Amino acid sequence: MQSKTSLFNKQLLKQDLMSAGWIGIVYFAGLFFSLPLNLMMLESDERRNYSFNSLFDSNAEIQLFLLYIIPVLVAVFLYRYMHVKNAADFIHSLPITRRKIFNHHFLIGIALIVMPLLLIAVTLSLMLPAMDLYMIYTQTDIWEWFGVSVAFSLLLFSAGVLIGMFTGVSAVQGVLTYIFLLFPAGILVLIYSNLDVLLDGFPSSYYQLTNVDLYSPLTDFVDMYDWKFHGWKFSIYMLLSLVFYVLAWFVYHKRPAEASGQPLAFHQVRPIFKYGVTTCMMLFGGFYFDETDNHFGWIVFGYIVGSLIGYLVAEMVLQKTWRVFGKWKGYVLFLAVAGAVILLLSFDVTGYEKRLPEAEQIESVYFNENPMYYSDERSTKNIRDMAIEDPRIIRQVQKLHQQLIEQSSSILPDDRSNEEKLFFSYQLKNGKMINREYYIDLDETYEQYLKPIYESREYKEIKNRILTMDENDFGNLVISSEFDRSSSTSIVEKTEIKEALQQLKQDIYDQKYEEIVHPSDTMAYIEVPEEENMFYQLPILRSYENFQSWLKNQGIYDQTIIQADDISYAVILDERDESQDVYETLYEEKNGDNGLVTENKQKIGRILETVTSEHYGTEDSSHYYAGFYLEGKNNPVVRPISKANVPAFVTDYFGDK
Amino acid sequence: MIVSNSISKKYEKSHVLQHVGLQVNKGSIYGLLGSNGAGKTTLLKIIAGIVRPDDGEITVDGKGVFEDTEVKAAMFFLADSLYFFSQYTIKQMADFYRDTYPNWNQERFLKLQQLFQLDRKKKISQFSKGMQRQVAFWLALSTMPEYLILDEPFDGLDAVIRKKIKNLLVQDVAEREMTIIISSHNLREIEDICDYIGILHQGQLLLEKDIDDLKSDIHKVQVAFRQKPETEVWDNLDVLYKERRGSVILAIVRGKEEDIVSHLEQYQPVILDLLPLTLEEIFVYEMGDAGYAIENILV
Incomplete structure (x- = not known):
């Protein structure tokens, strides 16, 4: 006879293991196959080179599948008795408290999930020295893998158990668990995209960029190959598991035993x-x-x-x-x-669409009109760093914003692809943020609003990082030709670098609204250091006169910038006359159905001045495309000719259309 | 002693039990009768601490049952459809009960095997339905319950086994004052062992009676008078039913035997016989208007 107060009922644990133990075995087998066995296979194949970012990389699909399925399966099977009438009556007629029954099952659940992982971790840790796998992974990797897997599985398991308390049908438990886990991310996406339709100015891309994925372990874990599972995330997962456990435990106590077979155990939950x-x-x-x-x-x-x-x-x-x-x-x-x-x-009863903060409340404003994906907007901190602080420019931004509100024409998301995206993010003095986003065609009517902003020193400094950079950050200055990236000139002399950059900065500070909106073609690139050993290429426009004359003074203009003399001949095609893509035609056939071919250096020079960069979209370009064939090069450089100034001899040739 | 105090229970919107107050004395065998859907199973589950009533309370020897392991340890609930852990043998199931019920009596368990003659090493699922029922009784009695709650326990058992089990039950009641609550939809099935009867109809307890009281309290009288008797012959008697067959009058009368006899003898009857009533008849007459309720359970 056993004492009444003993903590465990050995037989109850045994019963759980007998009914659900197979899941643990399947889990172990699956993990064994995807980790130790896979490593052994990879090792035995000497030709193959392989490396992992983390241990999740080894047979990742199988691992992911197991991680997503097993914990919920364990929860469903261990608490299955609640959903079978006879079993529920039987268990609850026994002289064991509900608390104890619940905890027994939960404990076995943890064991079924953690034991296979632990065994695999130990196996891996023994394999490390035995097979000399130090190149592949380290002891830290193993325990990181173990910890992350445990945290994720326990979260799924405890969520599964919690959901199981609310239903009396095992299938409903399984399905609802995944819905429950997906819910926070899913509902955010749904709410954002619907508000986007209903509210003019709703910054949906801002919200969606701020990592909706994070809100559901299911979406967060999908790209586990290359992310870092931070300590705070681990703590949140564990904390949530604990919260789910306590909630489930509490609900189990209240749960009517007769709820088995009912889709929802509590009738109060039905309307919800x-x-x-x-x-x-x-x-x-x-x-x-x-x-x-x-x-x-x-x-x-x-x-x-x-x-x-x-x-x-x-x-x-x-x-x-x-x-x-x-x-x-x-x-x-x-x-x-x-x-x-x-x-x-x-009808905007909350005044959301009309809300524009008062000038005196605004600390700073981040303003961006770039329609392209802007990764810097991912973090609030970046937005704050790049915000405009000059009250005069803030006032201009507000004027623009006011104009947008007054002209309000809500454009449904599907029509937005051709429009500019304007994003405003006001940082208020009380620490709050107001974010708005508009899609609009920035035609001439907006020039009066945009001009003072674009031409302002501060806005230029925000947009052009080079303006605030110290010349000393450049070890050398590499100037590469736009047409031919392989030929570049490197300047190493400190004073010369300083001079060049000062000229360049001056050019940017001098840029007028017109030039910013309709940029001319780039003539060269310079390499701007970003991080350690990382550079990005900053385009130098043909309109940068100070920089050009500096190059000329240095005597390196001719060698770095492609001019008419470097080009043996040019072909100009009218897009409308061509039966196929002009780029293809110029690359493959060197001439089209009705092309203008010229070797005249003067004309070539004229065309060079009028082409636009291919990086600024098609808005500024005409229907004419120029292909420049350089001496000794097989492939041409193709550029659209700018709409604003097509040379006369081109229109003459093709006829006015 | 099990006492329920105005117990009510609702599933969804239907009232399964309404203000049921019942009392089961220690050492008695209480038969809970009712047609299907009367609420018997729910009432038993409440008594067994499986289901919590919405209203009212149930006490066993003065203590609540729900979540009280001490009370539940002295109680055994045998459901109408049996449940055993899948793939378990009798022995494994016995091990489970041994660790769960503190009063488990291994000696009794082994002794009962001789009576049931079932292989302990065999999986319970391989037994026939009737055999599984015997296994359930075997295990239940080995936990030495003070209170045994049986929901439709004799379904699917042949007469021999039924007799065997009834004997066992009665023996336990006699030897160690075990209390049994036994539900059935058929009076005949349990009338031979019950000493108390409660009838549940549409969630309400219509009647709760000691069978001995019932039997001594109600009588079938066959009487014939030489000359046509005055009508006041019956006036002072509690007559439930009366019919005339030729010169013989047949009446069902409530009251003490001596009182009835002495009363009728005043009128010098030619014949005066008091016949025993079957329990079935008692109910039919006792229930009067509510008789419809019990017709089903008498079949």
């Missing part, structure tokens, strides 16, 4: 589930039609169809039958409330 699913599906419907079509009518259709499907599915799950077509009262009520919320939002 029902309308939660309906809301999510409504948002998803809007999101889907927003992504695929750009009519507001279709988006509304998406809301209605999505919510209807959500409502019906929720009812089907709750009533465990597909014949649920009789209960409409709840849905009608939902539509009324959701419709009201959406209407209120699009």
Whole structure:
């Protein structure tokens, strides 16, 4: 006979192991296959060179699959008895408290997850010296891998157990667990993209850039190959596991034993589930039609169809039958409330669209009009670093913003690809941020607003990092030709570097609005140091006169900048006359159906002055493309001719169209 | 003693139990009768501490059952559909109970094997349904419960086994004052062992009676008078039912035997017989209007 207060019921643990132990064995086998065995295979093949960023790289797909499946499987199988009527009655009739039953299962769950991982970690750590694998991984790698795997699995397991408490059907437990884990990231995406449709100025790309992935372990873990699992993340995972455990434990105590077989164990949760699913599906419907079509009518259709499907599915799950077509009262009520919320939002009752902070509240403002992906906006810190602080320019930004608000024409996300993205991020004195994003065609009407901003010293300094750089950061100055990157000139003399950069800076400070908006072609690049051994290439425009004359004074202009003399002949094609892509034609056939070929140096020089850079989009370019064939080079350099100044002899040749 | 105090339980919107107050005395065998869906199983699960009532409370020897391991250790609940851990042998299942119930009696377990004649090393799932039922009783009795709660326990058992088990149960009740609550939808199935009967109908306890009281309290009277008796013959008696077959009057009368006899003898009957009623008949007459409720359980 055993004492009544003993902490463990050996037989209960045994029963768990007998019913769910196989999962641990499968887990171990899978891990053994993807780690030690895989390493042995790779080692035995002497021809193969391999390396890992982390141990997750070894048979990553299998590891990922196991990590995603096993913990939830363990949770489902260990707590399966709750979902089987007979078993639930049986277990709860025994003289064991619910607390104890729960903890026994939880403990076995942890063991089934951690033991295989631990065994593999020990195996790996023994293999390290035995097979001399120090080139592949280290002891630290092993325990990092172990810790990350444990934290991730425990989070999934405890979430699975928690969800299991709320349902009486094992399949529902499995499905709901993944939905639950995905929920924070998913709902953020849905809310952001829907607000994006409903609210003019909603900075959706700003929000989506700030790592939505992070909010769900499932999305965060997908790219585990090359990220670092930081200590804080480990702590959050562990803390969440603990919270889920405590919650599950608490709910288990309250859970009615007779709930087995019911999709939801607590009838109080039913409306939350029902309308939660309906809301999510409504948002998803809007999101889907927003992504695929750009009519507001279709988006509304998406809301209605999505919510209807959500409502019906929720009812089907709750009533465990597909014949649920009789209960409409709840849905009608939902539509009324959701419709009201959406209407209120699009009528901007909160004043969101009109909100523009007062000048005296603004500490600084980050302003960017670059339509391209701007990785620096990923972090708030970067945005703060690159914000404008000069109150006079801030006022200009505000004027522009005011104009945008007044001209408000909401453009659905699908129509945005041809528009400029304007992003405003106000840092307020009280520490808050106001972020807005607009898509708009920056035509001439905006010149009066943009000009003072673009031409301001501070904004230029923010946009052009070179302006704030110290000349001493340059060990040498490499100037490479635009057309032919292989030929470059390197300046090593400190004073010369300083001089050159000063000229360059002056050129940028002198740039007028016109030049910034319609940049001329680049004539060269200089290498600007970024990090250790990292450079980026800064284009030198043909319009940089100070720098040009400095090159000439130094006598290195001719050797670094391609001029008409370097070009043996040029071919000009009219895009509209060509049957195929002009680049292809120029590269492969050297001439098109109706091309202008010239060897005249003067004309070539004239064309060189009018081509635009290929980096600034097609907005400034005409239909004419020039192919320059350099001496001794097979492939031409192709540039569009700028719309604003097509040489007369070109239009003469092709005729006015 | 098990006392329930106005217990109510609702599943979804349907009231399964409404204000059920029942009392089961120590050492008695309490038969809980009711047709399907009357709430018997729910009531038993509440008594066994599996289900928590929405309202009211249940006490066993003055203590609540729910989550009280001490009370539950002295109790054994045998559900209508049996449950054993899958792939377990009788021996493994016995080991489980031994570690779970502090009063487990290994000696008894071994002794009962001679009675049941089942192989302890065999997996329970390989036994027939009737044999599994015997295994359940075997294990249940080995935990030496003070309170044994049986939900429809004799379903699917042949008469021989049924007799065998009933004997065992009665023996335990006699020897160590075990208390049994036994539910059934069939009165005949359990009337031979119960000394107390409760009838549950649509979630309400219609009646709760000591069978001995019932039997001594209600009588079938066969009486014939020489001349047509005055009507007041029956006036002072509690007559539940009366019919005339020729000159013989057949009546069901409530009351003490001596009282009835002495009363009727005043009128010099030619025949006066008091016949025993079957339990079934007692219920039919006792229930009167509510009789419809028990028709099902009498089949």
